Amino acid sequence: MSGAVAMNAGVQSPLALGWLRLKQNPMAIGAAMVTLLIVAAAVLAPIIAPQDPNEADLFRRLQPPVWLGGEWAFPLGCDALGRDILSRLIYGARISILVGALVVLIASVVGILAGLAAGYLGGWVDRVITGLVDILLGFPYLIFAIGLMAMMGAGFQNIVLALVYKEWVVPCRIVRGETLAAREQEYVEAARALGASRGHVMLREILPNILSPVIVVATVRMAHVIILEASLSFLGLGVQPPTASWGSMVSEGREFLLDAWWVSTFPGIAILVLVMAINVFSQGLRDAFDPRMQE
Amino acid sequence: MTDASRTPLLEVRGLTTIFPTRAGPARVVDDVSFHVDEGECLGVVGESGSGKSITFLSVLGLVRPPGKVSAERMMFAGQDLLALGERARRAIRGRDIAITMQDALTALNPALTVATQITEVMLAHDRAGSMDEARAAAVEMMRLVGIPAAAKRLDDYPHQFSGGMRQRIMIATALACRPRLLIADEPTTALDVTIQAQVLELIAELRRELRMSVVLITHDLGVVVEQADRIMVMYAGQVVEEGAAREVIEDAAHPYTAGLLASMPSLDTLDRPIHPIRGQAPMPGPMPPLCRFLDRCERTTEACRKSVPLQPIGGGRASRCVWAEEVAHG
Amino acid sequence: MAEMKPLLAVRAVTKHFTIRTSPVEWLMRVSPASLKAVAGVSFDVARGETLGLIGESGCGKSTLGRTVLNLHRADGGSVSFDGKEISAMPEAEFRPYRRRMQIIFQDPYASLNPRRSVAEIVGLPLRLHEGASARQAEEKAAEFLPRVGLSPEHLRRYPHQFSGGQRQRIGIARALILNPDFVVCDEPVSALDVSIQAQILELLMHFRQRYGLTFLFISHDLAVVGRIADRIAVMYLGEIVEIGPTAAILESPAHPYTRALLAVAPRLKRRAGTERVALKGDLPSPLDPPKGCRFHTRCPLAKPICATLAPTVTDLGTGHSVACHLHGGAS
Numbered sequence: 001m002s003g004a005v006a007m008n009a010g011v012q013s014p015l016a017l018g019w020l021r022l023k024q025n026p027m028a029i030g031a032a033m034v035t036l037l038i039v040a041a042a043v044l045a046p047i048i049a050p051q052d053p054n055e056a057d058l059f060r061r062l063q064p065p066v067w068l069g070g071e072w073a074f075p076l077g078c079d080a081l082g083r084d085i086l087s088r089l090i091y092g093a094r095i096s097i098l099v100g101a102l103v104v105l106i107a108s109v110v111g112i113l114a115g116l117a118a119g120y121l122g123g124w125v126d127r128v129i130t131g132l133v134d135i136l137l138g139f140p141y142l143i144f145a146i147g148l149m150a151m152m153g154a155g156f157q158n159i160v161l162a163l164v165y166k167e168w169v170v171p172c173r174i175v176r177g178e179t180l181a182a183r184e185q186e187y188v189e190a191a192r193a194l195g196a197s198r199g200h201v202m203l204r205e206i207l208p209n210i211l212s213p214v215i216v217v218a219t220v221r222m223a224h225v226i227i228l229e230a231s232l233s234f235l236g237l238g239v240q241p242p243t244a245s246w247g248s249m250v251s252e253g254r255e256f257l258l259d260a261w262w263v264s265t266f267p268g269i270a271i272l273v274l275v276m277a278i279n280v281f282s283q284g285l286r287d288a289f290d291p292r293m294q295e
Numbered sequence: 296m297t298d299a300s301r302t303p304l305l306e307v308r309g310l311t312t313i314f315p316t317r318a319g320p321a322r323v324v325d326d327v328s329f330h331v332d333e334g335e336c337l338g339v340v341g342e343s344g345s346g347k348s349i350t351f352l353s354v355l356g357l358v359r360p361p362g363k364v365s366a367e368r369m370m371f372a373g374q375d376l377l378a379l380g381e382r383a384r385r386a387i388r389g390r391d392i393a394i395t396m397q398d399a400l401t402a403l404n405p406a407l408t409v410a411t412q413i414t415e416v417m418l419a420h421d422r423a424g425s426m427d428e429a430r431a432a433a434v435e436m437m438r439l440v441g442i443p444a445a446a447k448r449l450d451d452y453p454h455q456f457s458g459g460m461r462q463r464i465m466i467a468t469a470l471a472c473r474p475r476l477l478i479a480d481e482p483t484t485a486l487d488v489t490i491q492a493q494v495l496e497l498i499a500e501l502r503r504e505l506r507m508s509v510v511l512i513t514h515d516l517g518v519v520v521e522q523a524d525r526i527m528v529m530y531a532g533q534v535v536e537e538g539a540a541r542e543v544i545e546d547a548a549h550p551y552t553a554g555l556l557a558s559m560p561s562l563d564t565l566d567r568p569i570h571p572i573r574g575q576a577p578m579p580g581p582m583p584p585l586c587r588f589l590d591r592c593e594r595t596t597e598a599c600r601k602s603v604p605l606q607p608i609g610g611g612r613a614s615r616c617v618w619a620e621e622v623a624h625g
Numbered sequence: 626m627a628e629m630k631p632l633l634a635v636r637a638v639t640k641h642f643t644i645r646t647s648p649v650e651w652l653m654r655v656s657p658a659s660l661k662a663v664a665g666v667s668f669d670v671a672r673g674e675t676l677g678l679i680g681e682s683g684c685g686k687s688t689l690g691r692t693v694l695n696l697h698r699a700d701g702g703s704v705s706f707d708g709k710e711i712s713a714m715p716e717a718e719f720r721p722y723r724r725r726m727q728i729i730f731q732d733p734y735a736s737l738n739p740r741r742s743v744a745e746i747v748g749l750p751l752r753l754h755e756g757a758s759a760r761q762a763e764e765k766a767a768e769f770l771p772r773v774g775l776s777p778e779h780l781r782r783y784p785h786q787f788s789g790g791q792r793q794r795i796g797i798a799r800a801l802i803l804n805p806d807f808v809v810c811d812e813p814v815s816a817l818d819v820s821i822q823a824q825i826l827e828l829l830m831h832f833r834q835r836y837g838l839t840f841l842f843i844s845h846d847l848a849v850v851g852r853i854a855d856r857i858a859v860m861y862l863g864e865i866v867e868i869g870p871t872a873a874i875l876e877s878p879a880h881p882y883t884r885a886l887l888a889v890a891p892r893l894k895r896r897a898g899t900e901r902v903a904l905k906g907d908l909p910s911p912l913d914p915p916k917g918c919r920f921h922t923r924c925p926l927a928k929p930i931c932a933t934l935a936p937t938v939t940d941l942g943t944g945h946s947v948a949c950h951l952h953g954g955a956s
Contacts, residue, residue, distance in 0.1 A: 013783055014740060186736035190799065193696055194750045195723030208740035342818035457907045487681035488845055489904040492889035514819055517891025544893055558823030560848035561893045562875065569830075569852065571823030575788050 018212075021288040028284020034277035038270075042093035050075075051084035053091040054242045058082050062260040077262045079252060085262065088244035089270055095156070095233075095245040096274065100226040102160050104218050107167035112214060114168065115175025116202045120183050130176070133169050141166055142231060149237040156239050159232060163225055170221055171214050178210035212289040219282035223275040230271050246271050302373070303330035304508050305354070305392075305476060309367030312346070312353045318580040323362075324350045325532040328605075331476065336502060336509040338523030338540060340516060340555070344576055346532040347512050351478050355392060356384045372475065390420040393469035395462075397481035402465055403453040409464055410449040413437070413471050422472045436467040440497060459490035463497065473505060480512045495522060516559050520544055525611075528552045531577050531587040534605055538612030548614035548623040550592045586616070594618050630708055631669035632807060632839050633693065637702035638666050638712070640685075640692045660912050662688040664863035665702065670807070675833065675840040677854030677871070679847060679886065683908055685863040686843045687731075690809040693841065694726050695719055706807070724754045727800040729829075731812035733792035737784040743770075744780040747798045754803060766802065773798045773828060790821035794828070801832060807839045814849060826853060847890040851875055856944070859883045862911055862919040869945030879947040881924050918950065926951060 022028055041048060050073065060082035064070045070077050076085040118129040136144075148162040182188060183206065191205045232238040233247025241248065246267040253263025312324035324346045331337045341347040353364045354376070369376040372391065376384065388394075396402035404412060413436060414429035416422075423429035430449065437445035440463040442456075453461055462482060469477060479498060483491035499522060502509050511522055519526055519540060526543045528536040528551065536549040547553040554572035574591040584602040589595055598617050605615045608623070616622060640663040662685040670676045680686045691697045693704055695711060704712040706726065711719060730736035737746055747769065748762030757765065767777035773794040784792055793813065800808055810829065814822040830853060832838055844850045850857055851871055858868040859882060867880040878884045885904045904923050909915055915922050921931035931950055939952040 013742070014785070186730045186732055187738040189691070189696060190728070190730060190736050190796070191738075191749070193694055193723065193726075193728045194799070195720045195753050196749070200753075205738055205741075209738065342820060459907055487908070488847075488889050489681060489885060490907065493904070515891065516819070516893065520893055555819055556893065558820050559891070559893070560822065560826070560846065560852055562848050562851060562887070562890050563892050565848075565851050565875075569823045569827050571827050572820040573824070575790055575821065576818070 015289075018289040022284055025284045025287065028281055028288070031277045031280035031284065034273065035281060038093055038274050038277070039097055041090050042097050045090045045094060049084075049087040049090045051087040053083060053087040053244050056081040056083055062256060062263070064260070065262050068262075076266050077260075079249070079263045080256065080260075085249075085266055088249060089246070089266060092244040092246045092249060092267065093270070093274075095239055095243070096226050096229060096271070099156070099160060099163070099229040100222045103163040103167055103225045103229075104222045106160070106164045107221075108171045108214060108218050110164070111168040111171030111173075112175050112207070115172040116179055116206065118172070119176040119179025120198070120202050120206065126176075129172065133172055136166050136169050139166070142228065145228060145232060146235065146237060149232060154237050154240050159229060159238055162232075163228060167221065167225065170217060174213055174217055175210060178213065179206055182206045182209055216282055216286040216289065219278055219285060223278040223282075226275055226278075227271065302370075304333045304335075304372055306330040306368065306370045307354060307366060308369075309365075310350065310353055310369070311365050312349050312358055313363045313365075314579070315361050316580050320581065321532075321579040322582070323532050323579055324353055327529075327532075327534050329527055329534065329537070331508050331510060333475075334502070334506050334508055335525065336511060336523045338519030338526045339510060339512045339529065340514065340519055340526060340552075341529035342514050342576055344531070344579060345529040347529045348480050350529070351394065351480070351510060351512065355388050355394060355478075356381070357388075357394075386420065389416050389474075390422070390472045391474055392476045392478065393472065393474040394478040395465045395469045395480060395482055397484055403461060403468075405453055408450045408452055409433075409437070409456075413464075413468050416468060416471045420472050433467075433471065436471055437464070439470070439501070440464070440467045441493070442467070459486055459493060462486060462490075462494050466494075466497065466501075470501065470505070474507060476508045476510065477502075478510045478512070481514070482511070483518060484514070491518075498522070516544070516555060517561065528555075531582065532579070533587060533615060534613075535588065535615040536613065537605070538610070542610065542612060546623045548608055548612060548619045549588075549616045550594055550618075550622055551588050553622060554591075588616075594622070632672040632674075632707060633670040633841070634705040635669070635693060635702070636667050636704075638689070638692060638699045638704060639663055639701040640688055640697055641700050658912060661863050661914070662911065663692060663699075664914075666860075666863075666865050667702075668858055668865060668868060670839055670841060672806075672839055673837050674856065675842055675854045677850035677857040678841060678843045678860060679845065679850050679857060680860035681845055681908055683862075683911055684860045685911070686860050687811055689860070690728070690811050690841055690843050694728055694809055695722075696728075724750065724803045725806045726809075727803075727805040727807070728809045728811060729793075729796055729800045729813045732816050733789050733796055734784075734816075736796050737792055739784055741783070742780065743775075743782055743784075743795055746784075746795060747802060750799060750803045766798070769798055769802050773801075774824075788821075789817050790824060793817060793821075793825050797825075797828065797832075801836075801838075804836060805838070807841070810840055810842045812844055813842075815844065815846065822849070829853065847875070847886055848892075859886065862909065862914050864919060864948065866920065866949065867945075867947045869941070869947075870943065873941075873943065873945045879941055879945070879952055880920075880949050881926050881951070882920050885925075918948075 058081070060074065060078040061080060063074055063078040063082065065077040066072055066075045074084045079085060114129050118126040144166055145162045148165060149158060152158040152162065188201055188205055191201050229238060230247030230250065233245040234251040236251065238247055239245045249267035250264045253260065256263055307330070308328040310324055310327045311322055313320050314323050327350055339347045349358065352358050354369065358364050366377060371387065410430060410433055413433040414423070414426065417429045417432060423432055434446045434449060437449065442448060442460060442463055453464065456464060482498065483494050486494060495518065498509060511519060513519060523540045526538065526540045527534055528549065530551050536543060536547065536552045543552060544556065547556055557570040558572055572591050577587060586599045586603045589599055603615050603617055605613050606619065607613045608619050639661065642660045642662055666689060668676065678686050678689065688697060692699050699712040703710050706722060711722060744763045744766050747766040748759070751757040751762040751765055752759070763780060767780055770777055770779060775791065775794050787795065813829065814825050817825060826849065833840060842850060842853055854871050856869060857871050857874040858865045859880060860866070861882050867874065867878065867883050874883060875887065878887055906923050909922055917933045918931040918936050921927040924931065928950060936948045936950045938946050938948045940946045941952065
């Protein structure tokens with residue numbers, strides 16, 4: 001009996017077990033810390049940014065970083081209008097993270113509800129939703145977003161909308177598949193036999209069991225959305241100047257790549273670091289929470 | 296059957312298999328000794344977690360790390376299995392000792408045709424000179440296990456067969472090299488009752504025809520009653536009782552065996568009230584040096600609070616109970 | 626015999642499943658294949674009685690159990706519960722009946738939601754039907770757990786922390802906490818270890834006696850059903866081929882299929898003849914059941930008529946009836 005006692009000593013929900021596993025993964029913890037650091041910088045931008053990100057001064061035009069003969073007030077140098085690159089990076093993080101988080105959040109909510117409805121209710125609901133998903137999947141993502149942006153015009157709100165329009169398809173397909181499998185489980189039948197409503201079955205019985213893969217994928221997608229936002233901004237379809245965004249910063253430095261590489265390179269590195277950190281963290285999440293990894 | 300001068304086909308002594316668990320190393324198979332005579336059917340009975348399957352996977356050298364297997368003696372047909380290298384052991388596996396798994400659907404490779412799976416073993420063990428010869432032998436095997444239109448179905452995939460037929464195919468695969476020992480691990484559990492009877496009948500028939508020895512691993516006493524010459528009952532990694540099948544069923548000498556018999560639903564005993572064994576088997580993990588059936592037993596006394604050895608009680612029988620005599624005759 | 630209205634009356638119930646078609650097939654209007662899982666089944670279950678329903682996998686016994694509970698809707702025929710026709714009731718109207726009609730499942734692993742604690746699982750019926758708050762439901766669940774052999778300390782644990790037998794006890798608590806009248810037991814012991822099977826069987830018999838429960842007890846094991854059932858119905862490929870009092874079915878089985886099941890049922894004494902009478906062949910596909918008597922392809926006693934004409938039900942007296950050409954009528 002000793003084995004049983006030892007196993008039951010700590011009463012743990014599957015979620016708590018997942019956290020325990022996550023905490024033992026140094027790579028994931030490191031990645032999470034990098035991500036949090038960038039998020040903190042974005043939130044605290046007005047406090048920690050050394051300069052006003054939009055203050056132009058043509059005397060400082062293309063001033064190099066401090067180790068190449070620049071000055072300490074502008075450690076990463078200045079862009080073509082003489083604005084401080086470090087400050088613009090810090091403010092630009094706000095756009096990247098906000099767009100990434102908002103798009104993934106809205107898309108997840110929409111996708112989860114649509115996926116649950118398609119998978120559990122079936123019939124014409126399923127046909128309509130899967131049909132829509134299949135149509136949206138037929139368009140290349142970036143071209144679809146460019147088209148939408150061209151129609152709606154640039155701007156923060158539109159960029160979020162343009163990405164959500166297609167992004168919800170990803171969680172929707174996962175949730176639909178998982179729901180199809182989960183609805184055949186006997187615990188779902190048990191809830192129905194007890195007289196639970198369809199809403200209860202979908203949201204309280206099925207959803208908690210399929211949430212892990214959705215969360216894991218949502219983090220991966222967040223990295224993807226950040227790249228898409230940067231691409232749109234690079235093409236001039238994103239947030240409008242003078243507001244800083246990593247994508248538009250890369251774009252602005254394009255003409256000076258040969259004589260002032262720092263203008264494009266630092267925002268490029270920022271995108272790389274954030275996306276990699278999120279990806280590594282989501283790997284850790286998957287290892288810790290995806291039920292198929294267990295046992 | 297008990298001819299003292301004859302050496303058994305398989306003889307194992309002091310077999311121990313250890314798996315690490317969160318609570319510490321678990322002796323999943325704990326000092327198990329047994330033998331299987333030529334042409335004999337040994338029934339191995341136990342519930343899930345009793346170590347009955349791992350025992351035979353250990354004998355075959357199929358336990359993967361982190362599991363650790365050790366034994367004092369392991370002889371098969373005069374060869375010392377402990378002294379053999381991995382290659383030599385693999386040669387014995389499949390050719391001289393074959394095993395069938397419980398779940399025929401997962402044990403057969405879904406991506407290969409039945410023909411490939413049967414002929415592969417024969418070719419690998421040089422039991423067939425050419426592919427044609429092997430295919431002919433495969434058809435013969437499938438006919439032997441009662442698959443209708445065997446020649447036509449040779450190139451079908453496992454999913455194209457029903458559960459009972461898949462079990463037969465797995466037996467055919469196991470028998471392809473005419474092994475001297477067949478280890479059948481729960482050959483009927485996944486099957487319907489009428490199909491179960493067919494498969495058991497098949498194994499009994501093949502045993503007579505091919506004169507092979509059979510180890511029948513099962514949780515179902517009803518199955519061993521009909522088929523086995525001797526029974527070995529396992530509980531929590533240990534052998535708790537051993538003896539001739541009929542004698543063990545008629546007067547069990549260990550409270551666990553007696554409890555299993557009393558709790559087994561059977562058409563002969565409908566008039567008797569059910570008498571379940573209370574509690575549940577211990578989880579695998581480190582065990583205190585006590586009788587492992589202690590907290591489920593109705594006879595527990597102070598004398599049981601120690602590690603009890605498996606002791607012979609005469610007539611080729613053995614029991615791991617301090618009250619063996621009383622259990623058997625009271 | 627007092628004329629009592631049965632608690633459950635099932636009349637000519639059929640249940641078909643259409644095999645899912647792909648969107649392309651749907652567009653091309655390919656008519657989907659139909660699986661007749663239950664093909665015209667009638668029986669009664671009296672209040673306080675246990676009817677055993679026996680058959681092999683794929684015979685439709687689980688589908689029948691779920692159809693009776695409106696978990697699947699019957700495609701034809703009727704199901705009456707306590708005098709009310711329920712098979713055509715809208716779900717909203719049927720909901721109050723759910724607390725009176727419950728089900729215990731076979732697989733204690735699949736039937737408990739892994740993300741819910743025991744308190745939530747056992748308390749759910751109270752929350753759904755008695756408007757209990759989470760706290761009230763938990764208190765009542767704590768009171769009920771000892772009756773199924775668990776302790777209130779188990780409330781905060783999750784299914785993965787229990788053994789199969791304990792999980793089955795949780796499933797039983799969930800089904801019985803609202804004190805239902807009628808319970809479908811769908812192979813409740815067949816996934817459990819032998820020593821645990823008897824515990825669960827004993828627990829179910831205890832509840833039946835104490836609360837006067839009515840059971841539809843589904844199993845493939847005659848020895849289990851023989852112990853718990855008052856009457857036994859034998860199902861083969863969607864039809865009931867024989868039904869009667871337990872003693873009659875076990876001692877004088879009339880249908881060759883029942884006889885075959887009896888011949889292979891587990892016994893502890895070795896049979897005198899030693900040889901088991903095994904049925905030939907497999908269960909035919911329910912997608913394409915044999916014409917005539919559905920059992921004729923495997924029947925050791927089949928006559929030419931069996932292949933062409935489906936047998937009608939013959940009453941053998943004392944509630945024992947059989948659908949087989951060897952008995953009565955159609956000659």
